[in-house]
Amino acid sequence: MKTPEETELSIVRKYKKTIWHRFIKAGREYSLINDGDRILVPVYSSAAAILFAKCLERLHKYSETKFEPVFVLQAGDKTARRLFEGFGIKGESAEGDISDTEKLCVQAEKLQCNKAALPDCFDDCTEHILHSILFNGRLEALLPGENAGGIELIRAGMLVRREDIEKFAVYNGISSYTAEETPGEQVSYIRRIIGELKQNNHNLEINILRSCEDVNLETVLSYTEGGKRKSILDRL
DSSP states (O other), rough: OHHHHHHHHHHHHHHHHHHHHHHHHHHHHOOOOOTTEEEEEEOOOOOOOHHHHHHHHHHHHHHHSSSEEEEEEETOOOOHHHHHHHOOOOOEOSSOOTHHHHHHHHHHHHHHSSEOOOOOOHHHHHHHHHHHHHHHHSOOOOOOOEEEEEEEEEETTTTTTTHHHHHHHHHOOTTTTTTOOOOOHHHHHHHHHHHHHSSOOOTHHHHHTHHHHHHHGGGGGEETTTTEEGGGGGGO
């Protein structure tokens, strides 16, 4: 496993275009991190969680934006603690399962944070959109930022691809320490579909994400706004 300094430098050198630039782009494009923010950053034995924690740590050091990251470690996760300490990230043990969004928000409130960072990546976002269409019959995206009981959940890594996170983990010697969640049957199916279709369409995944951008409401049959359903019939 590389030193904290080597790991941090790999983000802004070896993976500058594929990880760091995309991380910065998401933050700027969706205004995810602002002056005065106090952001809860969960750290557990996930390559994405470790990577984005290091990205936020780096951003805190050198960004002109004055924000404060608060790193919390999954209690009882010995592997995460080893990575936590090995990569030089300072923080404290969390209460409860911080991979659970609801419990993460509770922890954020206790530590007086106004935001909490989620480790969702680009692939998580595209898979969610396609899954919602095929299995739930609706167009739904994982948003860059969303309110959850007064805590804003942000996805600063939503433009970073899973394959680049995996390459980062292998290069820095942490892949053998991380344990990624096994996808369910439906998610595995979605991943197979995307894998097959993108062989003949290199823009497939970005097009899936863009399907939830600049949506023309005049071309949809119905939509929900403010908890109220609006139909095309209302416009006829």
